[in-house]
Amino acid sequence: NTLISKRNSWTVIANSQNEKPFSSSFKHCLGDFVPFYFGPRMPMLYVIQNGFHGVTQRSPSELVYCVSSVAKVQETALEFIFTDGHATDRLTKAYAASYAAKVRDIVSFDDIVKEFWTEENDRDTKRKKEAEFLVKGDLASEHLSGYCVYNREAKDKLVGMGIRSKIIAIRPNYYF
Numbered sequence: 001n002t003l004i005s006k007r008n009s010w011t012v013i014a015n016s017q018n019e020k021p022f023s024s025s026f027k028h029c030l031g032d033f034v035p036f037y038f039g040p041r042m043p044m045l046y047v048i049q050n051g052f053h054g055v056t057q058r059s060p061s062e063l064v065y066c067v068s069s070v071a072k073v074q075e076t077a078l079e080f081i082f083t084d085g086h087a088t089d090r091l092t093k094a095y096a097a098s099y100a101a102k103v104r105d106i107v108s109f110d111d112i113v114k115e116f117w118t119e120e121n122d123r124d125t126k127r128k129k130e131a132e133f134l135v136k137g138d139l140a141s142e143h144l145s146g147y148c149v150y151n152r153e154a155k156d157k158l159v160g161m162g163i164r165s166k167i168i169a170i171r172p173n174y175y176f
Contacts, residue, residue, distance in 0.1 A: 028079075030087055030088070030134075032136055033080075033134035033135060033136050034134070034136075034137070034138060034139060035087065035132045035133070036066075036132065036133040036134070037112075037130065037132060038107060038112050038131055038133065039109075039112040039113055040065065040148070040171070040173075040174035040175075041173075041174060042129065042130060043129065044130070045063070045175065046176050048063065049063070049175065049176050050176075059150075060150035060151075060172070060176070061149070061150045061151050061153055062154075063149075063175070064147055064148070064149055064154065064158065065147060065171075065174060066144055066147060067144060067148060068139060068143055068144050068145055070100050072144070072145065073133070073143060074097075074100060075143065076139070076140070076143055078135050078136055078137045079097065079135075079136040079137075080097050080100075080134060080135045080136065081094050081095060081096055081097065081134050082094070082095050082100070082106075082107065082131070082132065082133045083095070083131055083132045083134070084106050084108070084128065085124075085127040085128050085130060086126075086130035086131075086132070087132045089127045091124070091127060092131075107128075107131045108128040108129075108131065111125050111128040112128070112131060114129060117129045144167075146167035146168060146169060147163065147167060147168045147169070148169045148170075149168060149169070149170055149171070150170070150171075150174075150175050151170060152170060154170075155168045155170055
């Protein structure tokens with residue numbers, strides 16, 4: 001189960017959600033968590049790359065996927081929960097860490113891997129594609145599997161920051 005971080009990506013929404021209780025089942029606010037997606041090419045990335053909704057536009061070479069896994073997060077002492085859709089949507093359900101073994105049955109990975117999220121037959125695809133894995137606190141680099149970047153220039157920047165080249169993959173198809 002690959003996880004890809006999207007920390008603080010949509011500041012307009014993130015700021016408004018920081019103090020909002022996540023759900024009646026969980027005592028924390030959404031802003032208490034570092035959010036990860038289960039796959040690439042999420043609607044939020046499209047928003048960031050195009051500068052929609054008050055978000056500062058960023059080129060793909062400025063954006064880095066931080067990749068981890070459910071198993072790696074379980075190795076930490078950090079609390080986590082996950083959702084079956086976009087965390088702020090009223091149709092979305094949140095699940096405690098005790099459900100992690102069932103994540104493949106709960107989260108719609110068929111929707112997550114779809115290239116597009118607007119479907120005539122399923123108007124809920126976008127919500128399901130944005131299922132989130134929420135970690136309370138920062139995930140240390142030893143709990144990351146690697147990084148994905150848009151191009152060689154982005155990879156070279158990370159290598160210049162001391163990240164090993166072999167754990168950085170160039171994946172332009174992960175971007176818009």
